[in-house]
Amino acid sequence: MLRDARLWLELSLAALLAGLFVISGAAVSAPLGLAQIVPLAWRRRYPALVLVVVALATLVHLRLGMWRVVGYLPAMLALHAAAGSGSRSVRIWLCAAAALALSISDATLRGMVEGGLISLVSFTVVWVTGVERGQHARERAALAATAAEHARLRAESAERERLARRLHDTLAGTVTVMLVQTEALRHTAAFAPPERERVDRVLSAGRLALAEVRDAIADLDRRDAAGAELSAHLCRLRAAGLDVPAVPSMDLPPPLADVYHRLAGEAATNALRHGGPGARVEYLVEGRVLTIVSTPVRARRAGSGGGYGLRSLAADLQEYGGALAYGRDGERWVVTATFPE
Secondary structure, three states, X not given: OHHHHHHHHHHHHHHHHHHHHHHHOOOOOHHHXXXXXXXXXXXXXXXXXXXXXXXXXXXXXXXXXXXXXXXXXXXXXXXXXXXXXXXXXXXXXXXXXXXXXXXXXXXXXXXXXXXXXXXXXXXXXXXXXXXXXXXXXXXXXXXXXXXXXXXXXXXXXXXXXXXXXXXHHHHHHHHHHHHHHHHHHXXXXXXXXXXXXXXXXXXXXXXXXXXXXXXXXXXXXXXXXXXXXXXXXXXXXXXXXXXXXXOOOOOOOHHHHHHHHHHHHHHHHHHHHHHOOOOEEEEEEEOOEEEEEEEOOOOOOOOOOXXXXXXXXXXXXXXXXXXXXXXXXXXXXXXXXXXXX
């Protein structure tokens, strides 16, 4: 339904622009008018390409005598969409080039103030609103991802709680009954030494099984706590300006799962500390290998390297038979952790 509404909105916008071009007589060349209007249908999917095409068509149309008040509308819409792009080069450099080119062209036709300055101010206002719209859209996407991550963690936690209850109520209860009955039988029945030894082995195995069930339930509780703590930590980093997604899951035993969560949080913290607000973190999981890529907004200091946190995690992971490597890859910082089978 939303897609249909957006389609009708795009068609209505195109019809409105075409009508304005016809009524105002702004379109000196019909093909150029179409080149300004038609690409706008794809401005959200391909903002950079649409801005280039519409800006070029507008520049040529201006030189042919197009009326700028209406003729600039397609270029402003394309600039607004490109200003909301997640790409810094598109959002800043391409938008600036398009706005300056159109403003300079208008200045040569109508003068520095009437043409160039007014055009530049108009494009700047459109650019600012586009940047704010893009920022709000990215914040909404981050909030949606956070909400989805919380829902996933709650679902996993509920499933583990259900399994823990079943383990406690069924298996642990059954083993306890077996131990009590066997212990009673051992003290009331007259067993020969070999039979008593076998009964003792049964009791020892039962006590060990009961202890393992309780340890498994405790591990489930610890895993819930670690996942919730990491999720809360990432939420705080997002609020501080870090672009970080939800951490993908990896099926690991409790000690390695703890290292996994600590590593994901440490790498995200380092990305914000060294890359500044706006830095981006990506988590990639392939089998038992976790790769964390941090892309800073500002260049990382030449002397920056792995601090105590990463060195400590590397030692912990090596102790369990895994490996941790980290270092630069151009402007990016890459952390690769290999967890043992």
